[in-house]
Amino acid sequence: MKTAQQNLLLKGTGVSPGIIIGKAFLFVPDDIEIPVITLAGKAEINGEIERFKQALARSRESLRAVKKEVERKKQKEARYIIDAQLLILEDKLLVDNIIKTIREKGVDAASAVKETVRKLSRGFDDVSDEYLKERKTDLDYIGERIVRNILGTKRHDLSTIREPSIIVAHDLSPADTAHLDTSVVIGFVTNTGGKTSHTAIMARALEIPSVVGLEKVTKEVKNGDVIIIDGAIGVVIVRPTAETLRSYSEKKQMYEQLKKELFQYKDLPAETPDGFHIRLLANVELVEEVSAILEHGAEGIGLYRTEFLYLNRKELPSEDEQFNIYKKVIKTIAPYPVTIRTLDLGGDKFLSHLDLVEEMNPVLGLRAIRLCLKEVGIFKTQLRALLRASAFGELKMLFPMISGMQEIYQIKGILDEIKHDLTVSGIPFNPHVQIGIMIEIPSAATIADMLAREVDFFSIGTNDLIQYTLAIDRVNEHVSYLYNPLHPSVIRLIKTVIESAHSNGIEVVMCGEMAGEPLYLPILLGLGIDELSMNPLCILKIKKVMRSLGYRQCRDFVKTIDHLKTAEEIEAFMRLEMKKRFPAALEMTEA
Ligand code: PEP
Numbered sequence: 001m002k003t004a005q006q007n008l009l010l011k012g013t014g015v016s017p018g019i020i021i022g023k024a025f026l027f028v029p030d031d032i033e034i035p036v037i038t039l040a041g042k043a044e045i046n047g048e049i050e051r052f053k054q055a056l057a058r059s060r061e062s063l064r065a066v067k068k069e070v071e072r073k074k075q076k077e078a079r080y081i082i083d084a085q086l087l088i089l090e091d092k093l094l095v096d097n098i099i100k101t102i103r104e105k106g107v108d109a110a111s112a113v114k115e116t117v118r119k120l121s122r123g124f125d126d127v128s129d130e131y132l133k134e135r136k137t138d139l140d141y142i143g144e145r146i147v148r149n150i151l152g153t154k155r156h157d158l159s160t161i162r163e164p165s166i167i168v169a170h171d172l173s174p175a176d177t178a179h180l181d182t183s184v185v186i187g188f189v190t191n192t193g194g195k196t197s198h199t200a201i202m203a204r205a206l207e208i209p210s211v212v213g214l215e216k217v218t219k220e221v222k223n224g225d226v227i228i229i230d231g232a233i234g235v236v237i238v239r240p241t242a243e244t245l246r247s248y249s250e251k252k253q254m255y256e257q258l259k260k261e262l263f264q265y266k267d268l269p270a271e272t273p274d275g276f277h278i279r280l281l282a283n284v285e286l287v288e289e290v291s292a293i294l295e296h297g298a299e300g301i302g303l304y305r306t307e308f309l310y311l312n313r314k315e316l317p318s319e320d321e322q323f324n325i326y327k328k329v330i331k332t333i334a335p336y337p338v339t340i341r342t343l344d345l346g347g348d349k350f351l352s353h354l355d356l357v358e359e360m361n362p363v364l365g366l367r368a369i370r371l372c373l374k375e376v377g378i379f380k381t382q383l384r385a386l387l388r389a390s391a392f393g394e395l396k397m398l399f400p401m402i403s404g405m406q407e408i409y410q411i412k413g414i415l416d417e418i419k420h421d422l423t424v425s426g427i428p429f430n431p432h433v434q435i436g437i438m439i440e441i442p443s444a445a446t447i448a449d450m451l452a453r454e455v456d457f458f459s460i461g462t463n464d465l466i467q468y469t470l471a472i473d474r475v476n477e478h479v480s481y482l483y484n485p486l487h488p489s490v491i492r493l494i495k496t497v498i499e500s501a502h503s504n505g506i507e508v509v510m511c512g513e514m515a516g517e518p519l520y521l522p523i524l525l526g527l528g529i530d531e532l533s534m535n536p537l538c539i540l541k542i543k544k545v546m547r548s549l550g551y552r553q554c555r556d557f558v559k560t561i562d563h564l565k566t567a568e569e570i571e572a573f574m575r576l577e578m579k580k581r582f583p584a585a586l587e588m589t590e591a
């Protein structure tokens, strides 16, 4: 017999951070064998249709019971997913097709369900869209639930787990996770899924380290195998050797130690010992993440990416729904400010139900503000919701992918129109709400002086600014070696943007990934950045680095860098200088 490979390293998408070592609990509901039974006549066919309808009713009842359970546990995210699954269960197309299959093919109910679901689900096979992929999962899940109710078999139940375990599954539905005991379930790993899939949302809500999208993890892992999860970088190691175990146990300890140590910085100001202070803010994608950011020492939200409100669902969010969410976010974070960015769809973030044309180069196509200015109805709904929410705290509005002045004129025209409507209707809003633009296209960076006269602040989006400046697809691993924030052209553009902003009296925040990397902090401080907004998990680390730097030396670094010609030279210079002057800060670049 082949012995299982030791130390097998699998790479997926890390969706909930933390390092965990534990035993695998393989959760693979057995594939139900369904022999196709040919029915003898009309009476049998009617009998099977009846059997199907009863199973459908039982499925509905049991799923509603799960919904009650998650409501009792206040698992809001799970409730939304179950609501979507209940809609599929009641979908006329699905039900009618199953009955039609029983009637026309004269086969038993269970086979008819399996065949119909397989057929409908095949339509999703080639889609890359996250929303549609999740609907396929829901459809398969609902099909399995009905079949089990027809046959009277039960799906495994995670509530029986008694010892600390890492769940290894093809996928997990909220119905699976509703009953589990979070004191014994210490991690999730799954074959399918991405950042916004059900398992990911649940893992983050339950604060359980998790890696998804591992493709074949259920085939590679056996029940009881020891596995390691590194949820921050999306790595899973199956059957680690003694040496790997030792090194990961150390890493886990260091991670926990660092977490504890960094926690001491939570309430300390983000300032250098020579008295230079900037604000550290959080980037947020989901409303469930909002309350936790203060625990990470954030002084507000610098980037709320609203596109996630539009993904993973069938209808567009209404004005009231958006208003309530924005209001809640603002009130939760008050008295700190909240910057909410308008819809930035397109590129790598798609919306399945907007009937948009296929583009050759979507990253250069109808995305973000361009899409909003074309689909003005969608844009206006969001702007109204935002303006209404501005009455409840310090809201700043941010517009993505601005390429020139014309877009600002258009946005302002639309905003004025909406403000006028709200005033006429007596609806309160802040007439002086600040408006800012993302500087993430080189054209905007080069005319920053003109743009600065039109808006209240800039937000530099380095993820896109680097992509467009260096002509490197930010998600293409083949050219990722060229993706370097220290490229002199990138530094020059950032410098231009900050200088233009300051000479026109406005502030600059940076909200791309570059903002959360300790090695870049001395340069950004030296260039005069006013605020940094980042993944909340980076904030305390950056605060610690900030408190061990000297502002004056950072200004000097920037002057020297001006004469260096390659990213490599700049990096080597920074490392050398930090080693000499700020060894504590340099240490954090590797932590
Ligand atoms: C950026 O481009 O740097 C940015 C913050 O926006 P996103 O990553 O959402 O494109």
Ligand code: MG
Pocket: 400, 440, 461, 463, 464
């Ligand atoms: Mg961007």
